[in-house]
Amino acid sequence: MPNRFTGKVCLVSGAGSGIGQETAISFARKGAKVIAADLNEEGARHTVSSIDAIGGEAVFIKSDISKRVDTEAMVQAALEHFGRLDHAVNCAGITGGVSIPTHEYPEDRWLQVIAVNLTGMWYSVKAQLNQMLKQGGGTIVNVASAAGLKGHPNNVSYSATKHGVIGLTKTAALEYATKHIRVNAVCPTAIETPMIMDGRLNLRNNQELLEKFTNEQAMMRMGQPKEVADVILWLSSDESSFITGHACQLMAVHLPSSWVVPGKKVNCKFG
Numbered sequence: 001m002p003n004r005f006t007g008k009v010c011l012v013s014g015a016g017s018g019i020g021q022e023t024a025i026s027f028a029r030k031g032a033k034v035i036a037a038d039l040n041e042e043g044a045r046h047t048v049s050s051i052d053a054i055g056g057e058a059v060f061i062k063s064d065i066s067k068r069v070d071t072e073a074m075v076q077a078a079l080e081h082f083g084r085l086d087h088a089v090n091c092a093g094i095t096g097g098v099s100i101p102t103h104e105y106p107e108d109r110w111l112q113v114i115a116v117n118l119t120g121m122w123y124s125v126k127a128q129l130n131q132m133l134k135q136g137g138g139t140i141v142n143v144a145s146a147a148g149l150k151g152h153p154n155n156v157s158y159s160a161t162k163h164g165v166i167g168l169t170k171t172a173a174l175e176y177a178t179k180h181i182r183v184n185a186v187c188p189t190a191i192e193t194p195m196i197m198d199g200r201l202n203l204r205n206n207q208e209l210l211e212k213f214t215n216e217q218a219m220m221r222m223g224q225p226k227e228v229a230d231v232i233l234w235l236s237s238d239e240s241s242f243i244t245g246h247a248c249q250l251m252a253v254h255l256p257s258s259w260v261v262p263g264k265k266v267n268c269k270f271g
């Protein structure tokens with residue numbers, strides 16, 4: 001279905017990098033007009049240029065989702081530029097920052113991760129729901145994580161916030177199910193983006209860890225941003241019209257180390 005989002009308006013946060021960038025471009029390829037929101041101006045402007053280059057329409061808005069006014073401004077930008085908001089994808093997020101057990105985890109990072117990944121998600125969903133209620137419908141897809149489905153050692157703030165995102169998603173799905181607003185989440189594991197390659201684990205610079213990490217994935221490879229974007233688009237489309245409150249697990253969750261085949265070649269473009 002080449003143009004299944006023609007005439008639709010989609011807001012993507014975290015559109016300046018990784019999964020959000022790929023999602024914004026994928027929506028535009030299928031005909032949607034896109035609001036590309038991110039703190040990262042350079043990345044999001046690149047997303048907008050890429051959409052321009054394929055003949056699509058997109059507008060950048062600089063936003064910090066941990067600020068309520070910014071999340072409201074993201075929705076306002078959709079109305080000002082394109083007159084409505086049909087689909088929202090809340091993809092902006094940060095890692096736990098450091099690998100450290102819970103009793104030693106730094107309070108300042110805890111507060112920061114909660115502010116972005118959980119409070120920022122709630123602000124975003126709240127502003128989007130207010131607009132979708134006025135319009136009589138819409139879809140929201142929140143990007144959680146496999147770390148929201150099970151414990152994630154040495155990553156307590158991230159895992160706690162992603163569990164929270166799933167709770168928020170399921171609750172909102174029930175509340176607005178009769179209002180023609182569907183709310184779902186995706187829960188990726190290892191997707192090859194700057195977050196995972198350069199973030200907490202710094203896999204780009206640690207070949208040994210990259211190999212171990214890759215081999216612990218059920219498919220023994222990392223996922224690509226497009227493989228997540230495709231699911232997000234499906235959850236946003238009428239093809240998933242009877243699905244709401246779902247936390248869609250992408251790529252099976254990490255296997256125990258004992259299951260890993262030693263010496264398997266990593267299937268990853270870095271390293």
Ligand SMILES: NC(=O)c1ccc[n+]([C@@H]2O[C@H](COP(=O)([O-])OP(=O)(O)OC[C@H]3O[C@@H](n4cnc5c(N)ncnc54)[C@H](O)[C@@H]3O)[C@@H](O)[C@H]2O)c1
Pocket residue numbers: 013014015016017018019020037038039040043063064065066091092093094116120143144145146187188189190191192193194195196
């Ligand atoms: N890459 C993975 O393996 C993986 C796995 C599970 C879940 N996720 C989730 O997917 C989402 C996207 O991650 P990614 O891998 O594409 O990472 P990424 O770092 O490539 O992209 C994240 C984007 O979010 C933006 N952002 C961060 N804080 C923000 C804020 N306060 N306001 C606005 N924008 C902000 C960043 O500037 C960046 O452009 C995140 O929510 C992440 O937790 C990623």
